[in-house]
Amino acid sequence: MQEALFYSKLGNNKVRCELCPWFCQLNSGQTGICKVRTNEKGKLITLVYNKVAALGTDPIEKKPLYHFHPGKNILSLGEVGCNLHCSFCQNHRVSQCFADEFKGFHNITSEKIVSEALKTWNNIGVAYTYNEPLTFYEFLLDTAKFAKQAGLKNVVVSNGYINEGPLNRLLHFIDAFNIDLKAFSNEFYKKQTSGKLGPVLQSLKIIAKSKIHLEITNLVIPDLNDDEKQFGTMVEWIALELGNYTPLHLSRYFPQHKLQQAPTSIKKLEVLYNIAKQHLEHVYLGNVIDEKRSATYCSHCKKLLIERKRYKTGLNGIDENGRCKYCRANNNILL
Numbered sequence: 001m002q003e004a005l006f007y008s009k010l011g012n013n014k015v016r017c018e019l020c021p022w023f024c025q026l027n028s029g030q031t032g033i034c035k036v037r038t039n040e041k042g043k044l045i046t047l048v049y050n051k052v053a054a055l056g057t058d059p060i061e062k063k064p065l066y067h068f069h070p071g072k073n074i075l076s077l078g079e080v081g082c083n084l085h086c087s088f089c090q091n092h093r094v095s096q097c098f099a100d101e102f103k104g105f106h107n108i109t110s111e112k113i114v115s116e117a118l119k120t121w122n123n124i125g126v127a128y129t130y131n132e133p134l135t136f137y138e139f140l141l142d143t144a145k146f147a148k149q150a151g152l153k154n155v156v157v158s159n160g161y162i163n164e165g166p167l168n169r170l171l172h173f174i175d176a177f178n179i180d181l182k183a184f185s186n187e188f189y190k191k192q193t194s195g196k197l198g199p200v201l202q203s204l205k206i207i208a209k210s211k212i213h214l215e216i217t218n219l220v221i222p223d224l225n226d227d228e229k230q231f232g233t234m235v236e237w238i239a240l241e242l243g244n245y246t247p248l249h250l251s252r253y254f255p256q257h258k259l260q261q262a263p264t265s266i267k268k269l270e271v272l273y274n275i276a277k278q279h280l281e282h283v284y285l286g287n288v289i290d291e292k293r294s295a296t297y298c299s300h301c302k303k304l305l306i307e308r309k310r311y312k313t314g315l316n317g318i319d320e321n322g323r324c325k326y327c328r329a330n331n332n333i334l335l
Contacts, residue, residue, distance in 0.1 A: 004037050013028040021195070021199040036136065048081065050139065053080050053105055054130050057120055060127075065213075067296070072124045073121065074125055077129070079094070079135070080097040082159070088192065095131040117147065118150060124153045125155065127154075128154070129155075134162045140156070157180075158179055159179070162203055171206075171212060175212065179216055180217050181238075182218070183224070183225035184237065185230060205241055214246055215248075216248050218250055222264055235278075238279070245299070247284065266288060282331070289310070301327040301329065305333070318331075
């Protein structure tokens with residue numbers, strides 16, 4: 001067992017976890033909301049250190065990251081647990097599972113993960129994904145340090161529900177984030193995720209200020225977060241606070257976990273896409289086959305830069321520095 005970071009002792013073997021906004025206060029034997037951090041006789045322990053629930057190679061576009069080393073692969077790993085309880089969770093079999101009840105772990109060290117990443121074809125680094133990676137913070141941090149030393153990139157795909165101190169410590173080792181901004185309503189967060197909107201917005205502003213590459217995903221759910229006025233307010237906020245070159249991925253919802261609404265209509269996605277394009281330079285549709293709205297175009301001359309056919313990527317319109325071949329404009333593409 002590995003002692004967790006970011007907690008304080010309250011006396012009588014009680015501890016307070018300070019990793020995320022829940023600030024769970026745990027008596028000995030109790031486990032936090034994330035399902036992976038437990039009080040062991042007055043010491044906070046992480047139950048997901050040196051183990052993974054999933055490990056495999058993905059296209060970087062699957063994270064999704066469209067402006068970060070397009071066309072490359074990345075070794076992806078995940079655990080169990082999450083500090084939000086989304087009614088619509090697309091990966092609930094691992095994210096909503098207690099670590100001490102999960103039977104599918106594989107033991108592995110940070111050094112072994114980096115070794116696997118180094119020998120994987122066309123691979124740029126390690127992605128921490130599948131479940132909520134910030135709940136396995138200690139293993140993520142140590143693996144990211146080894147990966148950085150080996151010249152690899154580190155990518156975090158997260159809900160952004162973390163406190164400022166732990167996030168700032170992590171930023172030294174991370175090269176790119178995709179943050180899931182689930183809605184622009186605290187009521188939605190409270191009812192559908194059990195969390196709050198404010199901490200996620202704060203995390204987004206901290207990441208953007210750090211200049212680490214940032215992309216955002218918004219899963220569009222019929223009648224819950226697809227109000228056009230509220231969506232417009234959200235993309236205006238992204239443009240103002242994070243920058244209008246921040247890529248936004250609009251994903252189509254499908255019934256999952258506790259939520260059984262019908263899938264998002266393609267028409268609604270197209271309407272929201274058009275609203276987002278009024279404020280943001282790079283907007284993409286996910287979970288649908290739409291080559292036009294999954295391609296990257298130059299924000300200046302409007303020429304096609306990157307063509308995408310599902311996960312097959314053509315880098316025909318960018319130079320070796322990621323700039324437009326035609327007008328040399330910078331479109332926030334890192335190679």
